[in-house]
Amino acid sequence: MTQLKPVSREKLIRKLKLFGFEGPFPGGKHLFMIKGNLRLTIPNPHRKEIGVDLLSRILKQAGISKEEWINREP
Secondary structure, eight states: OOOOOOBOHHHHHHHHHHTTOEEEEOOTTSEEEEETTEEEEEOOSSSSSBOHHHHHHHHHHHTOOHHHHHHOOO
16 A cells, blocks of 8 residues: 655645645635635645645545545646
């Protein structure tokens, strides 16, 4: 089974768009993306990559399984 890997903020946004999310839109301190009634906060680019732990939490909030994320190419 393939594991999640850290991703850049740009790749996170690109892949979320493949899953039907729109945006990112400005909103206070963080950008956000929308899919239906779901509003997903996008982390600010403080570090080079988004780590596996934070990526896992984002995917859980988005309702995307790890397998779907890994198998969907940008």
